[in-house]
Amino acid sequence: MSGVKLLGINGSPASRRVEWALKIKGVEYEFIEEDLQNKSQLLLESNPVYKKIPVLLHNGKPIAESLVIIEYIDEVFEGPCILPKDPYDRAIARFWAKFLDEKLPAVWKALWSQGEEQEEDKKEAYEVLKVLDNELKDKKFFGGDGIGFVDIAANFVGFWIGIVEEATGVVLVTSEKFPNFCAWRNKYLNCDQVKENMPSREMLLGYFKSRVQAVANGPK
Amino acid sequence: MSGVKLLGINGSPASRRVEWALKIKGVEYEFIEEDLQNKSQLLLESNPVYKKIPVLLHNGKPIAESLVIIEYIDEVFEGPCILPKDPYDRAIARFWAKFLDEKLPAVWKALWSQGEEQEEDKKEAYEVLKVLDNELKDKKFFGGDGIGFVDIAANFVGFWIGIVEEATGVVLVTSEKFPNFCAWRNKYLNCDQVKENMPSREMLLGYFKSRVQAVANGPK
Known part of the structure; x- marks a missing residue:
């Protein structure tokens, strides 16, 4: 072992x-x-x-x-490299992974808040998605031609976000607004590595729908 | 060059x-x-x-x-290593540097807020300082016997915080509350590396005092 x-x-x-x-x-x-x-x-x-x-x-x-x-x-551990080998590329990968860690709470919040607060939160989430969309211009994945450190760090925006959107009815990501991001996400979701490393969509959708219901019922 | x-x-x-x-x-x-x-x-x-x-x-x-x-x-670049060579020690150093980056805004806020808000902010700042104090138990520096990545990342709590305390009159760090942290800070401030790599104390004190004055005068 x-x-x-x-x-x-x-x-x-x-x-x-x-x-x-x-x-x-x-x-x-x-x-x-x-x-x-x-x-x-x-x-x-x-x-x-x-x-x-x-x-x-x-x-x-x-x-x-x-x-x-x-x-x-x-x-x-031995095996394929996850971070790029080149120190400059590695620094850029660390920058983007850190960006995702810092900014994802804003995207999450916009999916769950309501009314006027949500309008403000959406603006912030759109800013984050715009930056990612721009970074993905002319790129297949964040890591270049293959999946790398940043694509792994981006699993929430790649996989979870669509499920939460379906559960809450709040849609942040459209191909009109974020074409490069959506092109990346399509490739991402169709890639074997992603399919093998994500939890069940149905299980998550059920979980988030029950959460939506709990929010609608309010505090007891 | x-x-x-x-x-x-x-x-x-x-x-x-x-x-x-x-x-x-x-x-x-x-x-x-x-x-x-x-x-x-x-x-x-x-x-x-x-x-x-x-x-x-x-x-x-x-x-x-x-x-x-x-x-x-x-x-x-060639020269002395800044991060530890051992991968486990390196991971622990990255953990603490990230902790400092994430938690320092809470300490900064407690130095500048006022009234009831400040009492709440102080509680959060004390939590941060308590965690650092605990980590420094039985340690000369975060990096062990010598200064390393985390000590460099900790320059705000090592050097700046005392100057802001003097300017604002808000004292967060005492040796009664945080004995290990204060022992670290004394060694830190007396170390040649720190003396050679910090800005002028007088310049910063003047800057923060003028900021205190600006806050007291309120928006014009």
Whole structure:
């Protein structure tokens, strides 16, 4: 055994990022599904600062934060490179992965807020999507011709966002507004790597629909 | 010449992080002081996403985001290592540098807000400082026996915070509350590397005092 455990959640984008990296490297690992309402002692001890998933345990030593974990996996295990080899390209990939981590909460918020607040949130989300659309001009993937670090980091906008849109009825992404982004997403969703590394669409759609229902019912 | 230019601000912690990394590596560079009220065309073109300093230009190719720039400098130039060599230690250093980037705005806010809002902000700032204090238990520096990536990333809490405290009269850091953090800061401030890589204390104190005055006078 490789001595690798991953504390995660099946439907979490951050958790799936790490699983994807492990699969690219062909690393065997034990996946431990966490219950966020009742976090395990192992999670609390392994990530005392944030108490959040995902956490990778390698020979008992914990690492938190999905992007940090992916860089570690890329450095430690044999197999195809996840980050670019060239230092300049690697810096640019780190820049975009950081951008996604920082800006995704704004996109998420615009999918769930309501009324006037949502109009403001949508403006911010459109700004984020516009930047991504612009970066994808003349590019097949963020990583160039193949999927790389940034495409893995972008799994929320690639896969989850469409499902949340369907559940909430709030549509942010259209091919009129963001043609390059949509072209990327089509290629992304049809790529074997993505199909093999995403949770069930039906399961997520059911989950988000129940969340929409809970919001509509309001606090009890 | 090394072909290295840095677009920055003399008194900016993010900008100083990068200068420090360049000096550790012994890289000659041209520093270009930006005027944030009237940003140069070079800055706007080099960092179109954020339009912020610092930006490193290496042979004309731009990189933004101070931590991303430092990793690039560490990979590309000869000289002492800034990040640890061991991949696990490197992951832990990246975790803490990211923590600092994410949490410093809360500390900054607590130094400037007022009244009830400040009481709430202080609680959050204390949480951040408590986490750092705990991490520094039994450690000389974040990097172990010597200064490393995280200590460079921590230049705001190591140097700037005391100056802002003096200017605003808001004291967050005491040795009773944060003994390990204060022990680290004393060693930090007395270390040659820090003395050589920080802006003038008097200049910053004057700047922050004038800012306090501007806040007291209110909007015109």
